[in-house]
Amino acid sequence: MSESISWSTEAETKLKEVPFWGRFLVRREVEKFARGMDSREVSSEIYDLANQKWMSMSKK
DSSP, X not given: OOOOOEEOHHHHHHHTTSOGGGXXXXXXXXXXXXXXXXOSXXXXXXXXXXXXXXXXXXXX
């Protein structure tokens, strides 16, 4: 089982901007991105980097 990842207050606030029905998926993917960066916490910066990555991928 994967280690639990904590979320900063700022990152949690950004997550709350996502419609409730999509939060589970966003949370899962952002945590996967954070683990890939060897981080144990989702910070506001990591959340933004993950979002930028997905936005650039969706434009292709």
